[in-house]
Amino acid sequence: MRNTRYNGQSVTADLHLTEVAISETTRGTFVKGCRVRDFGTIQLMAELGYEFVGLHAIKSLEMPRLAEVRRLASLTAEYGLPITPVLLTKVVDAAQMVRALAYTKINWLQLHHPWSISGLLALHNELHRNGSSARIILLVDPTTAHDRQFTDELLCLADFVILDHRAGGTGRLLPFDSVRRTLDMIDPGRVFLAGGLDAENVAEIVRRHQPYAVDAQSGLLNSDGAQDPEKLAAFIHAVRGAPACEPSAGKR
Numbered sequence: 285m286r287n288t289r290y291n292g293q294s295v296t297a298d299l300h301l302t303e304v305a306i307s308e309t310t311r312g313t314f315v316k317g318c319r320v321r322d323f324g325t326i327q328l329m330a331e332l333g334y335e336f337v338g339l340h341a342i343k344s345l346e347m348p349r350l351a352e353v354r355r356l357a358s359l360t361a362e363y364g365l366p367i368t369p370v371l372l373t374k375v376v377d378a379a380q381m382v383r384a385l386a387y388t389k390i391n392w393l394q395l396h397h398p399w400s401i402s403g404l405l406a407l408h409n410e411l412h413r414n415g416s417s418a419r420i421i422l423l424v425d426p427t428t429a430h431d432r433q434f435t436d437e438l439l440c441l442a443d444f445v446i447l448d449h450r451a452g453g454t455g456r457l458l459p460f461d462s463v464r465r466t467l468d469m470i471d472p473g474r475v476f477l478a479g480g481l482d483a484e485n486v487a488e489i490v491r492r493h494q495p496y497a498v499d500a501q502s503g504l505l506n507s508d509g510a511q512d513p514e515k516l517a518a519f520i521h522a523v524r525g526a527p528a529c530e531p532s533a534g535k536r
Contacts, residue, residue, distance in 0.1 A: 312523075312524070313490050313494070313495060313496070313497060313498055313523055314335040314336065314496060314497035314498075315333070315334045315335055315336070315497065315498055315519070315520050315523050316334065316335065316336035316337070316338060316370065316476060316497050316498070316499040316500075317329055317334055317336075317337055317338065317499075317500055317501070317504050317511065317516065317519075318337075318338030318340070318372065318478075318499060318500070318501040319338060319340050319501050319505075320337050320338065320339060320356070320511060321352075321356075321510075322356075322510075323355075323356055323359045323360075325510075325511045325516075326356060326359070326360055326365065326367060327363070327365065328511075328513060328516060329367055329511075329516060330360075330365040330366055330367040332516060332517055332520050333520055333524070334367055334516075334520060335366075335367060335368060335497070336367065336368050336369075336370050336392070336497065336499075337360070337367050337368070337369055337370065338370050338372045338394065338499070338501075339353045339356055339357065339369050339370065339371055339372065339388075339390070340353075340372050340373075341353055341371060341372070341373045341375070341384065342372065342373060342374050342396070343374065343375070344375065345373060345375050345377075345380045345381070345383070345384040350384055350387060350388065353369075353371060353388050353390070354387060354388040354389070356369065357369040357388050357389060357390050358389070361389070368391075368392055369388075369390050369392065370390070370392040370393070370394050370421065371384060371385065371388060371390045371392065371393050371394065372394040372396055373393075373394070373395070373396065373397075374395075374396050374397040375397075376395075376397055376399065376403060378403070378406045378407040378410040379410060381393060381407060381410070381411075382410050382411060382414050382416060385411075385416055385418050386414070386416070390418075391417065391418050391419060392418065392419045392421065393418050393419070393420050393421065394421040394423075394446060395420065395421065395422050395423055395442075396423045396446070396448070397423060397450075398423060398425070398428075398450065399422060399423075399438075401434070401437050401438070401441070404420075404422070404438065404441040404442065405441060407420075407441075408441050419443040419444070420441070420442040420443050420444070421442065421443065421444045421445065421446050421476055422438060422441075422442035422444070422445050422446070423445070423446055423448060423450065424438070424445045424446070424447055424466065424470070425447075425448065425449060425450045426447050426458055426459070426462040426463050426465065426466040427449070427458070427459060427462050428450075430466070430469070432469050435469045435470060436469075439470065439474065443474070444474050444475065444476055444496065444497075445470060445474060445475055445476070446475070446476040446477075446478055446499060447463060447466060447475055447476070447477050447478065447479065447495075448478035448479045448499070449479055455480050455502035455503070456479065456480045457479055457480035457481075457485065458477075458478075458479035458480070460492075463477070463493060464493075467493060472493055472494050472495050472496065473495075473496050474496060475493075475495040475496055475497075476495065476496060476497045476498070476499045477489060477493060477495040477497070477498050477499065478498070478499035478500065478501070480502070480503065481498055481499070481500045481503050481519075482500065482502075482503030482504075482515070482519065483503070483515060483518035483519045483521075483522045484522075486498055486500070486503075486519060486522050486523055487522045487523065487525065490523055498523060500519055503515065503519065504516055504519060
């Protein structure tokens, strides 16, 4: 539990730092893949050991996009896959967020758009009123200046941050100095690190920064814009420090 004050109002935030009962000293870095659009890919990611899968409803939390997100999340639960769906959006309407989480039955929400403290407070209160225990992953673009006080306030209203370019899916690495400065203010154990990660660079990024999780999108795609099984396998094996191997095709 964390307490903060905003405009004189006391706010208590429940920070559920992980669903996986693994100690901080042994868990290693978790792995998330984004913009997944088919259940076969989710099955493969779970088989390979990915802990999180990003399901996108970027511009709208309305039908039909949200129905497809719900379908994928429901299948993941029905098959008992050991991977956690994350609803990813740039929508900034708190009431819509709560309805979308209830409809999809997803318990992780990634806000891939800069939010004000007042907006986050409204979202936090809306979630609380509706009995939602959703974890919040909040975008922080390390190339944009943030002071420590503002960052501390953000961390009182979000469980994790994701360090990434505001646009997302750019395929461009974040500047090392910008990431380092941001991690001077934020515990790496509360950070999803993204921005141009692929199998060639992720091991060094993990070694340098030791984030809670790494998150890739463009580095996992083939030329048609779909997830590439070989890239999925190579990426997670690079994170785990193991040689890349051929993924099983049994569930495709």
